[in-house]
Amino acid sequence: MSTPLADKIKNLIRTNGPISVTDYFALCLADPEYGYYRSREPFGRHGDFITAPEISQLFGEMIGVFIVHAWQRHGTPPAVQLVEIGPGRGTMMADMLRVIRRIAPPLFEGLHVHLVETSERLRGVQRVTLEAYSTKISWHDSFEDVPEGFTLIAANELFDAIPIRQFVRTSTGFRERLVGLDADDELTFAAGVATLDPALLPSPAASIPEGTIFELAPARQAVMQTLCDRLRSSGGTALVIDYGHMVTGFGDTLQAVRNHDFDPPLASPGEADLTSHVDFEDLAKVALSTGVHLNGGLRQGEFLFGLGLAERATALAKDKEPPEQRLIAAAVDRLAGEGAGKMGELFKVIAVSSPALDLMPFRATG
Numbered sequence: 001m002s003t004p005l006a007d008k009i010k011n012l013i014r015t016n017g018p019i020s021v022t023d024y025f026a027l028c029l030a031d032p033e034y035g036y037y038r039s040r041e042p043f044g045r046h047g048d049f050i051t052a053p054e055i056s057q058l059f060g061e062m063i064g065v066f067i068v069h070a071w072q073r074h075g076t077p078p079a080v081q082l083v084e085i086g087p088g089r090g091t092m093m094a095d096m097l098r099v100i101r102r103i104a105p106p107l108f109e110g111l112h113v114h115l116v117e118t119s120e121r122l123r124g125v126q127r128v129t130l131e132a133y134s135t136k137i138s139w140h141d142s143f144e145d146v147p148e149g150f151t152l153i154a155a156n157e158l159f160d161a162i163p164i165r166q167f168v169r170t171s172t173g174f175r176e177r178l179v180g181l182d183a184d185d186e187l188t189f190a191a192g193v194a195t196l197d198p199a200l201l202p203s204p205a206a207s208i209p210e211g212t213i214f215e216l217a218p219a220r221q222a223v224m225q226t227l228c229d230r231l232r233s234s235g236g237t238a239l240v241i242d243y244g245h246m247v248t249g250f251g252d253t254l255q256a257v258r259n260h261d262f263d264p265p266l267a268s269p270g271e272a273d274l275t276s277h278v279d280f281e282d283l284a285k286v287a288l289s290t291g292v293h294l295n296g297g298l299r300q301g302e303f304l305f306g307l308g309l310a311e312r313a314t315a316l317a318k319d320k321e322p323p324e325q326r327l328i329a330a331a332v333d334r335l336a337g338e339g340a341g342k343m344g345e346l347f348k349v350i351a352v353s354s355p356a357l358d359l360m361p362f363r364a365t366g
Contacts, residue, residue: 005034005270010181018180018190021254022219025163025274028256030118034270037119056331058316060095062307063239066351066359067096067152068104069307070237073357077150077235080111085143086158087115088122090129096154097133113137114146143226151236153227159242159283160275162220166254167196169212174201177213179266187266202248213252215276224283228290231354238353243346244278246297253277280348293356301336301344306361309336 009027013019019027029036071080084093093113101108113136117123123139130137140146166177168189174196182188198204201214227238244253256263258272265274280297287294298306313332317325336344351359 003034003268003271005031006187006268008034009179009187009269010185013179013181013187018178018192020192021166021177021179022163024179024269025254025276028269028272028274029161029163031270036270036273037122056328056335057095058309058312058328058331059304059335060092061099061312062304062309063092063154063156064096064099065103065307066239067154068100068107069360070152070239070351070353070357071104071107073359074150074235074237074353076106078106078110079149080107081114081146081149081151081234081236082111083114083116083143083146083151083153085116085153085155086161087117087126088157090115090126092154092156093126094129094133097130097136111136114140116140116143116146143223143230146230148234151230151234151238153230153236153238155227155238156241157243159217159220159223159240159278160244161273162217162223164215164217164220164254164276166252167214167216169208169210169214171210173198174214187269189266202250208250212250214250215253215279217279217282220278221282221286224286225290228287228292228352228354231292231352232290235354237351237357237359239349239351240283241300241303241347241349242278242280243343244280244348246280246348248279248281278348280350284350287350287352292352292354294350294352295357295359295362296348296350298349298362299345300347300349301338303349303361304336304344 005027008031009019009024027035067082071077087093093115097108097113113133115126115137117126117139118141127134167174168177168191170191176192176194178190178192179187180190196214196216200216231238253276254265254274255276256265256268256272256274258268263272284294284296309332313328317328320328334342338345351362353359
């Protein structure tokens with residue numbers, strides 16, 4: 001099956017030659033005509049995947065608890081820029097604000113919410129979800145447009161959607177992986193000319209078998225750098241939650257999800273969500289090089305339970321009918337449990353702060 005975007009990409013390759021995985025990734029998600037985020041409603045039960053905030057209000061509530069804790073550890077500054085980058089349907093922010101208003105009224109009074117969102121369609125959904133807080137919210141195309149001042153940032157499933165570069169081990173070293181056309185005029189992966197500096201590899205290349213993939217994410221590094229620079233200049237904390245690994249390694253993690261199922265990455269350009277696993281060691285290195293303090297990393301399950309997920313779920317289930325209680329228990333298991341289809345282990349969490357603070361539920365590093 002071909003898609004309109006597949007035809008467009010094939011024409012591009014016929015005209016200019018194979019394209020990098022980075023360019024393919026970016027076109028799939030953000031092509032102005034046929035890009036995935038431009039053309040469809042990705043989130044929720046009718047979309048292609050469900051994010052943690054859509055599973056249960058408990059997720060956003062725990063993030064709200066963390067934001068209050070960070071604000072208190074920073075000395076309760078009176079004015080706060082609360083930023084979410086890639087806010088989806090606005091569900092997480094609505095759950096966060098409800099908790100903040102309840103447990104920290106002075107923070108709620110002093111904060112202004114900044115949503116960094118490029119999709120006009122999703123902004124419309126967010127406006128509806130967050131209608132009760134409309135006087136407190138501004139939208140921005142870019143994080144750079146958020147006003148200066150003490151800043152608290154939440155980024156859930158942001159980095160996985162930022163394009164990566166891939167390199168493949170060949171007989172002549174690691175070469176950039178490209179997307180080209182095969183003999184049947186179908187999209188296929190190929191090795192290009194550009195080589196990788198061996199110093200960037202986690203272990204000596206000599207022992208790595210041919211065909212092995214190594215992923216590099218300069219665009220993710222740049223976003224992390226931007227967040228950390230803001231914290232250095234304005235003070236504050238950023239919380240990053242995503243699926244990925246704590247230690248840099250080899251492997252192909254490029255994946256497409258369509259109708260809640262995995263799809264080959266080259267099969268349905270523009271009609272599947274394209275992501276890859278986040279290398280948290282790489283993000284941590286960027287953070288430390290900018291001089292901010294790193295808390296982390298934890299698995300999402302440890303993080304949520306450490307913030308009181310079990311207690312909050314018990315309170316939420318109290319006086320509810322058994323079917324609702326079962327739904328709440330199932331949501332806790334999906335958000336924090338381990339094993340297939342659950343987020344507790346696969347998703348990781350780090351926080352970065354300036355000035356240096358030890359934050360719960362991370363283990364003190366000092």
